[in-house]
Amino acid sequence: MLLFSACSSSSDGDAQPARVSRDIASRELDGKALYERHCRVCHSMAPPPAVAPPVRGVAFHYREAFDTREAAEAHMVDFIKRPDSKKAICDPEAIERFGLMPAMTLPDDELRAVSAWFWDQYDPAMRDMHRQRSMGGRHGAVDIENGG
16 A cells, blocks of 8 residues: 655644545545454344444444544544443443453554444434434334344
8 A cells, every 4th residue: 555644844843744644544444344354243234233233323322422523433443442331332231231342453544444434334314213212211112232
């Protein structure tokens, strides 16, 4: 892979790497391929869940919890590297059901790429299903962690 690094000058004359190089590297990595290789064994795309919440449920919770893609990616990268129930954004029932994921030791650029791909899997219909679940209680409710 060929990677160009852009530089800019700061006020004190030192060259600073521009964010452009990181963005290019993340785009060149295929988030879906990384998901297929490292995440799919636990996180199915849609229900039924394997051993972890489906991708659609994860994407929903990240879209609800974060205003920007960048903030969500940063949180997801940190969480994947160091899972902690205090940092989890899913429903507490999901942690009770599935437990915490194991820490992943992938390079940060790969974690950013797969996190961006997860963000893109958001389904706006999940918002309505989550409202139904919240209003309906357990009886007849929709279960986001099960994707429906």
